[in-house]
Structure formats: structure tokens, C-alpha cells
Amino acid sequence: MQNRSKKRPTKRRTSVKLLAAILLVIIGYVGFNLIADTGYQALNPNDTKFKTVTIKEGATPQQMGDTLQQDKVIRSSRAFASYANKHGSEKLIAGTYLLSAAQDVASIYKQMTIGPGAAPQLPAGYAYIGTQQTPEQTAQSIATATGIPSAKILQAYDDSSLIKKMQDKYPKLLSGISGYQKNTYRLYDYIYPGVYNLRHISNPNTVIDKLLSTSNDNLKPYYAEMKTSGVKAPTVILITSTSGGKEFDRRLKFIQKIAPYAQELYKKYNILPSISIAQAAHESNWDNSKLSTKYNNFYGIKTQDTRPGKSVVLPTTEVEDGETKTENARFAVYSSWKESMLQHAQTLSKGNTWNPDQFKDVVAAKNYKQAAKALYDDSYATDTNYPTLLINLIESWNLEQYDK
DSSP: OOOOOOOOOOHHHHHHHHHHHHHHHHHHHHHHHHHHHHHHHHHHTOOOOOEEEEOOOOOOHHHHHHHHHTTBBBSSSHHHHHHHHHHOOGOOOOEEEETTTTTTTTHHHHHHOOOOOOOOOOOEEEEOOOTTOOHHHHOOOOHHHOOOOOOHHHHHTTOOOHHHHHHSSSSTTTOOOOHHHHHTTTGGGGOOSEEEEEETOOOOOHHHHHHHHHHHHHHHHGGGHHHHHOOOOOHHHHHHHOOHHHHHHHHHHHHHHHHHHHHHHHHHHHHOOHHHHHHHHHHHHTTSSSHHHOOOOOOOOBBOOOOOOTTTEEEEEEETTTEEEEEEEEEOSSSSSHHHHHHHHHHHEEEEEEHHHTTTHHHHOOSHHHHHHHHHHTSOOTTTTHHHHHHHHHHHGGGGGGGG
């Protein structure tokens, strides 16, 4: 039996194995960094919607990242934690933030170091359009993102030729802008709040077109209802962007529920349905107040009746001589919402026991603007802004249609 000696690896084989190992390390390093770089990027650069994200007190950077990823705002919780640890995780502030998937990790980190009240921080080329921004503020945000002078953006908002062009392109979105001068509607009223990627755009008309295209996409689910109800896009945009589609549907259903009875009461008591509906919506916070949901009192009607089940004492806010005060008051309790509306109509029509003509100007009003003003003049309301609030509500929800 022959002895066979084991062959030793040649230097060439050793070199190949060493080279392979080095390559694996390099590939792994590059791959890790590519993943990290991707994790820092925006989850969806074209997502215009904001999300409310709450970061709990005492959360670690990794836990913060987990929350952001779970709420679908960032790509990678690990990338956020890595970025925060590198740039100073102690600077991060817990709280509730308005964030978008169009923001990259650096922008979100910066926003969370400023605090919950900070406006969304965005990468270069992105514009933030907020619900409470003025036309000038939106124009400046667009100008910062694009380099287009804000004056040209403001001019585009009112450009009649551009309005006509956009109306032809987005007829359902801009159906209410044909009389825009009368209704004070401008193109910026039709911009859906959110974050917009405006990189490489240098023409103001192109910017407006891009913004309205997004609005058109967001409002498609509501066009059928808008056509039926006559509610215009600015109202739908305001409600859906701040409170969601369910809240818009809930408010519309509230109107549709009480409108027929408001019209029925008008025939007997001469209180315009638009006024009756608007007051019910305003006073009850769209049937979302404790007084309306639990006690069927839409209008905040007070009473001196102390019998069990006929009244309830609750805190209320009143405006006296321009000063807002909170005090307790006794409010009427009704068996149904129709009883509440009936009492409201009778009170306006017949006045009080000490003054039957207390609200004669409301009854005599020929239109909702006169009636809204008369409610203040006849001392139904103490807030000087009350007529304006009602008029805006009536016009926003097309309540005048029920007066015809």
C-alpha cells in the first residue's frame, strides 16, 4: 500500500480565495450602503397627502423609526435610527407631527428637532401647500421650490385665460369657478393641500396644471355627489384634507336628513331653510356636540324649565362686549331632533314671551344674507362674526338651493 501525501494548496488558489473574500466584503459594504442610501430617500416622492404621526415620550431613535415606518412615512426604520444617531438623537422631540411620504429622512429628522409645531421640512424642489395658507404663502412656497417669482404665481391664480384652459381640462374639478369673480374663487382654492415635487419646472402655468391634476385625482371619488348636492370643490378639499372623506360624507348626510323638515317648517313659520340648516350645523358642530347627540338640541336653546328630563346644565361660551366667557347655562332637552327644529322655528316666528316681535327681521328677510344679519341685529347671537359664519356655511354647502 502506497503512502500518498496530501497536496498543499498552491499560492494561486490561496490568492483566488483571498480575492473572493475581499470581493464579498466589498460587495457587502457597498450593498449595505446602497440599502442605507435608499432608506434615507423619500418613500413616495409624489405623495401629496399628510399623515398625523405621534412620537411617544421616551422613545428611542429605533422606536421612533419603527413608528414612522409603520405609519408608512419612511422606507426604513433602521435608516432613520442610523441618521438620528449620527446627527444627534438627543435633539429629537416627542409629539404629534404632520408628515408626508414625500419627505426624506433628513427632512423628517430636521422637523422633529424643531418640534411638533414646525411646518413640514422638505428637500429642495418640493413645495408645501397647507390648508391655512394664504395665496401669498402658497405662492412663496412654490417660488422657493421652483425659482419662479411669487408674483408670477399669484398672477397665474387669477389669469382668466389659464382659468378657462384649466376648466376645459378639469371640468368636474372647476365646475364652480365659471363665476369665480362673483364667488371670489381663485385657482389656488382648488389646490389640494400636501407636498408637491416641483423639480425642473420653470413655468407658472405648468406648476398650476400639476397642482390641479393632483386635486382632480383626489376628488374623483366625490364628483358624483358634488354634482347631486351642488357642493363645490373648495369645500370638499377643505373637509377631506383636514378631516377625511368620512367626515365629508357625514356632514352631507346631516344636511340631507334635516333639509326636508326645514322646508316643511318654512311653509308654516317663514324661516328660510338655509338659515335653519346652517344654524343647526354651526350650533351643534354638525351634530357632533354633547348637547345635540345626547339631548337632541341642535340650536343651543336655553330654558328655565327645571323639570326632570326637560333640561340639562352644561358649560357654554358667550361673547359679551367682544370678550369671550365660559359659564354654565340651562339648556332644553328634546325627545327628537325634529322637536328641536320645531322649537327653533317657533321661537324665531313668535318671539319671546316678553317680546313677540323679537325676531321679526329674521322672519321678514327675503334671502339668507338678510336673515343672517338679522339674527345678530335682533340679538339672537352675541358674536359679531355670527352672520359671516352662517353665510359662509350656506354658500360652501349650497344650502340656498333649499330656499327655492
